[in-house]
Amino acid sequence: MDLSNYLLMKPELSLTAVFLLLIIYDLFASDKTKKYYFPVACLLFLVHTVYCFFLLKEEGTSFGGMYIAGQAQAAIKCILNVGVFMIFLQANNWLSKPDAIVKRGEFFMLTVLTLLGMYFMISSGNFLIFYIGLETASLPIAALVAFNKYTHESAEAGAKYIFNAVFSSAIMVFGLSFVYGACGSLYFDNLAISMFSSPLIIMGMILFLAGLFFKISLVPFHLWAPDVYEGAPTNVTLYLSTISKGAAVFALMVILYKVFPLLSGVWTDVISIIIILTITVGNLFALRQNNMKRFLAFSSISQAGYIMLSVFNGTQFGMGATLFYIFVYVFSNAAAFGVITAIENQTGKVNMSDYNGMYATNPKLTWAMTLAMFSLGGIPPTAGFFSKLFVFSAAMEQGHTILVFIAFLNTVISLYYYLLVVKAMFINKNSSPIECVSTDGYLKISLTLSMAGILLIGMVSCVFEYLRAVSFGIW
Amino acid sequence: MNILSLFVLVPVLMLLAFIPCRNIKQVRTVGVIGAVIELAMAVVLLFMFFAAREADPISEMLFVYDAVWFESMNIHYSIGVDGISVLMILLTAVIIVTGTFASWNIDPLPRDFFMWLTLLSVGVYGFFISVDMFTMFFFYEIALIPMYLLIGLWGTGKKEYSAMKLTLMLMGGSAFLFVGILGIYYYSGLNSFNMLEVAANGAIPIEMQRWIFPLTFLGFGVLGALFPFHTWSPDGHASAPTAVSMLHAGVLMKLGGYGCFRIAMRLMPEAADELGWIFLILTGISVVYGAFGAIAQTDLKYINAYSSVSHCGLVLFAILMWNQTAMTGAVMQMLSHGLMTALFFALIGMIYGRTHTRDIRELGGLMKIMPFLAVCYVLAGLASLGLPGLSGFVAEMTIFVGSFEHTDMFHRVFTIIACSSIVITAVYILKVVGKILYGPVVNDHHLELTDAVWYERVATVGLILCVAGMGMFPGWISSLISSSIHF
Numbered sequence: 001m002d003l004s005n006y007l008l009m010k011p012e013l014s015l016t017a018v019f020l021l022l023i024i025y026d027l028f029a030s031d032k033t034k035k036y037y038f039p040v041a042c043l044l045f046l047v048h049t050v051y052c053f054f055l056l057k058e059e060g061t062s063f064g065g066m067y068i069a070g071q072a073q074a075a076i077k078c079i080l081n082v083g084v085f086m087i088f089l090q091a092n093n094w095l096s097k098p099d100a101i102v103k104r105g106e107f108f109m110l111t112v113l114t115l116l117g118m119y120f121m122i123s124s125g126n127f128l129i130f131y132i133g134l135e136t137a138s139l140p141i142a143a144l145v146a147f148n149k150y151t152h153e154s155a156e157a158g159a160k161y162i163f164n165a166v167f168s169s170a171i172m173v174f175g176l177s178f179v180y181g182a183c184g185s186l187y188f189d190n191l192a193i194s195m196f197s198s199p200l201i202i203m204g205m206i207l208f209l210a211g212l213f214f215k216i217s218l219v220p221f222h223l224w225a226p227d228v229y230e231g232a233p234t235n236v237t238l239y240l241s242t243i244s245k246g247a248a249v250f251a252l253m254v255i256l257y258k259v260f261p262l263l264s265g266v267w268t269d270v271i272s273i274i275i276i277l278t279i280t281v282g283n284l285f286a287l288r289q290n291n292m293k294r295f296l297a298f299s300s301i302s303q304a305g306y307i308m309l310s311v312f313n314g315t316q317f318g319m320g321a322t323l324f325y326i327f328v329y330v331f332s333n334a335a336a337f338g339v340i341t342a343i344e345n346q347t348g349k350v351n352m353s354d355y356n357g358m359y360a361t362n363p364k365l366t367w368a369m370t371l372a373m374f375s376l377g378g379i380p381p382t383a384g385f386f387s388k389l390f391v392f393s394a395a396m397e398q399g400h401t402i403l404v405f406i407a408f409l410n411t412v413i414s415l416y417y418y419l420l421v422v423k424a425m426f427i428n429k430n431s432s433p434i435e436c437v438s439t440d441g442y443l444k445i446s447l448t449l450s451m452a453g454i455l456l457i458g459m460v461s462c463v464f465e466y467l468r469a470v471s472f473g474i475w
Numbered sequence: 476m477n478i479l480s481l482f483v484l485v486p487v488l489m490l491l492a493f494i495p496c497r498n499i500k501q502v503r504t505v506g507v508i509g510a511v512i513e514l515a516m517a518v519v520l521l522f523m524f525f526a527a528r529e530a531d532p533i534s535e536m537l538f539v540y541d542a543v544w545f546e547s548m549n550i551h552y553s554i555g556v557d558g559i560s561v562l563m564i565l566l567t568a569v570i571i572v573t574g575t576f577a578s579w580n581i582d583p584l585p586r587d588f589f590m591w592l593t594l595l596s597v598g599v600y601g602f603f604i605s606v607d608m609f610t611m612f613f614f615y616e617i618a619l620i621p622m623y624l625l626i627g628l629w630g631t632g633k634k635e636y637s638a639m640k641l642t643l644m645l646m647g648g649s650a651f652l653f654v655g656i657l658g659i660y661y662y663s664g665l666n667s668f669n670m671l672e673v674a675a676n677g678a679i680p681i682e683m684q685r686w687i688f689p690l691t692f693l694g695f696g697v698l699g700a701l702f703p704f705h706t707w708s709p710d711g712h713a714s715a716p717t718a719v720s721m722l723h724a725g726v727l728m729k730l731g732g733y734g735c736f737r738i739a740m741r742l743m744p745e746a747a748d749e750l751g752w753i754f755l756i757l758t759g760i761s762v763v764y765g766a767f768g769a770i771a772q773t774d775l776k777y778i779n780a781y782s783s784v785s786h787c788g789l790v791l792f793a794i795l796m797w798n799q800t801a802m803t804g805a806v807m808q809m810l811s812h813g814l815m816t817a818l819f820f821a822l823i824g825m826i827y828g829r830t831h832t833r834d835i836r837e838l839g840g841l842m843k844i845m846p847f848l849a850v851c852y853v854l855a856g857l858a859s860l861g862l863p864g865l866s867g868f869v870a871e872m873t874i875f876v877g878s879f880e881h882t883d884m885f886h887r888v889f890t891i892i893a894c895s896s897i898v899i900t901a902v903y904i905l906k907v908v909g910k911i912l913y914g915p916v917v918n919d920h921h922l923e924l925t926d927a928v929w930y931e932r933v934a935t936v937g938l939i940l941c942v943a944g945m946g947m948f949p950g951w952i953s954s955l956i957s958s959s960i961h962f
């Protein structure tokens with residue numbers, strides 16, 4: 001066995017090193033040194049994040065095509081790293097609570113472990129390793145969702161998540177067995193060659209896609225999302241809605257074009273219908289929510305629909321638009337959830353009606369939230385404007401005019417509910433608004449980072465141009 | 476650096492300068508200095524434009540600057556102006572200066588108010604200088620969103636409802652618009668957002684034009700208060716604070732007409748020829764219906780908002796006529812309506828600030844109580860009903876002469892129908908003037924009220940000078956316009 005195979009897997013190796021160091025530290029540190037656990041964990045992850053930026057140019061395959069390292073894969077890994085880093089920074093206050101402080105280590109370890117699973121999912125060149133990555137990514141999340149095990153909602157959400165995750169995995173593997181039975185291979189490259197159109201394969205593909213759609217929470221496979229998002233600890237909700245979704249979207253995009261290009265006639269129709277359903281249902285349900293986490297759950301369902309618009313475009317531009325959308329979405333959601341975390345930790349309030357009149361007492365948090373809402377709603381000059389328009393252009397390029405039109409009208413609906421949050425904070429009167437929330441330094445860094453991202457990565461065109469340029473080598 | 480970029484840069488710098496402001500005096504200082512700089516720049520631009528036009532009578536756009544923004548999408552930060560844009564920039568600058576004076580004592584949160592107002596002006600200036608359609612759309616959307624908070628926070632009456640209605644309707648319009656722009660991008664065969672390039676070499680197939688033209692015309696038409704989509708305008712204008720009504724009716728609604736002309740008509744003349752009649756009917760309804768609507772209203776702001784629907788309908792009406800004279804009239808009407816509507820809203824704001832009512836049934840005899848404001852109101856009214864010597868007359872005259880140039884029955888009939896709005900306008904203007912200015916004093920408390928103070932006088936006199944100036948000396952304006960459009 002040639003050990004040089006491993007050299008390509010530097011991001012995974014580095015992440016594994018972070019994981020092991022975290023375990024060792026947690027196990028062997030004395031109580032006195034353990035109070036530095038949080039900064040050390042963040043620092044370790046920061047080192048890993050920075051290191052991954054140096055690996056952006058690595059390319060190649062190893063283990064006979066099982067593992068693929070490409071520039072697009074490296075880029076999406078960096079995007080996820082940045083997102084996870086921001087999530088870590090936001091978690092300090094929550095993890096310092098007496099209930100959570102004893103298992104602080106677990107939060108970091110489990111998160112890093114799921115990220116490792118996503119890395120394998122992203123870089124897979126074979127359904128086997130894809131499936132292992134997917135499972136590694138899902139199962140620890142269930143533990144994370146149930147992290148606040150003494151609160152009823154969290155435990156319930158954990159149970160809901162694990163049942164859905166296992167069920168969707170089962171459906172997916174069932175579908176894969178059809179494909180394997182018909183084509184005789186699990187390697188993406190071989191499958192692409194031996195693929196043919198038969199009812200068996202189409203059935204297998206549909207089952208496989210259904211399983212993956214569960215992960216991305218597209219309608220009609222979205223029913224688990226709102227309850228889980230609401231029950232999970234806020235930082236974990238952020239992780240679920242951005243990182244785990246982003247990785248799954250990327251994997252889906254790669255597989256669609258690598259393995260099933262021959263059946264594009266079938267899945268184009270399927271995905272078109274699902275996009276319309278997802279965007280509309282997500283938007284309509286978001287209109288009536290009062291709990292902010294539930295509200296953002298539905299918003300993230302509709303956002304997933306928008307991402308899919310460029311996923312099934314199939315050109316380099318479409319791929320770039322997808323990556324860019326995920327990148328922007330990570331920043332926007334990080335800002336929104338950062339504000340929610342800050343307020344929830346101090347006051348325990350998560351309802352939109354609690355935010356009434358917040359501008360008088362917490363102007364900075366209000367601005368952060370406003371920017372996040374504008375970015376999610378696609379209002380310039382935030383990055384969300386550009387990401388939405390590129391996604392629409394990508395779909396339009398393929399002639400899906402009606403689809404773009406419906407999606408665009410839906411942005412008007414979505415704007416309505418995003419503005420409701422802005423309205424609550426700025427306009428609504430409240431005799432007892434949320435008192436002045438003091439945020440810790442880490443959260444401040446995270447919010448500043450996400451706000452800078454929201455304002456800059458759209459206007460500064462090189463980000464998009466880079467992502468588009470690297471999207472060349474996906475298949 | 477290109478002078479046009481400064482128009483966007485100065486407001487952005489103003490935004491930064493507002494951040495450290497602590498009290499209303501500092502906010503006013505920054506606001507006034509910034510707005511005056513913009514006005515000075517606009518005047519300088521006007522003279523520079525005359526000089527440059529002399530030197531280069533051929534190019535369509537002058538002061539052109541082009542920088543690649545998103546290379547893969549062929550999006551450029553591409554700017555340039557012709558005579559029409561120069562006039563629009565001048566109009567914007569005048570209204571922002573007067574609007575700043577009109578919101579001298581804005582309360583609460585003066586800093587935030589001016590910041591959103593300045594962001595709005597970034598969008599408006601950017602829109603008028605853009606040649607690239609994507610950049611144009613970008614600025615267009617920037618101009619729309621501050622409206623929500625400006626009306627929702629500082630407005631009066633059912634402000635939350637109006638703010639949401641206005642924002643969503645305009646955003647819905649921009650949905651039409653952007654699909655249309657993408658259609659132009661992909662189907663003109665050029666993969667270019669540059670409207671000059673598309674106008675010069677683009678061949679959008681007629682089948683495509685048939686659906687792109689309605690999309691873009693409707694998209695901009697919503698902002699220009701085109702008939703079934705005008706309903707945001709009365710509510711929005713009535714609820715907005717003074718400066719915002721001024722800016723919105725005075726400038727933002729012009730974005731609609733400007734866009735219709737620049738994108739919908741310029742780039743798709745064949746479809747405009749074919750489908751223009753549908754929109755001509757709609758604008759005809761706007762003109763007459765808006766005027767009748769104004770008669771029935773009792774709230775001063777609603778009266779003026781409906782009159783705006785009527786007058787802006789006339790702009791779109793003239794654009795659809797699509798000949799040299801009518802287009803000149805359309806642009807003149809944009810200027811004239813912008814100025815006099817801003818004047819109206821400023822005066823209404825001042826009257827409302829004193830009497831705390833805008834209901835004409837509760838007002839009377841203001842000529843005795845506040846003669847300065849009342850005289851200004853009469854002047855604004857006369858401009859609106861088209862008294863020769865004031866701006867309304869030249870604009871409407873040009874439009875109707877231009878429209879009548881069409882020899883076919885359909886256009887002529889609609890011209891005559893639209894002409895009737897002049898009479899109806901006279902009815903509601905004179906009715907209001909007679910009732911609130913010359914009628915008996917209705918409320919004795921009003922007798923204690925005072926006349927305009929200095930900053931209010933600055934705002935109103937500035938606007939009146941512009942209205943009268945335009946009415947007395949329309950020659951240079953029409954030559955500036957006609958040098959920019961050729962048929």
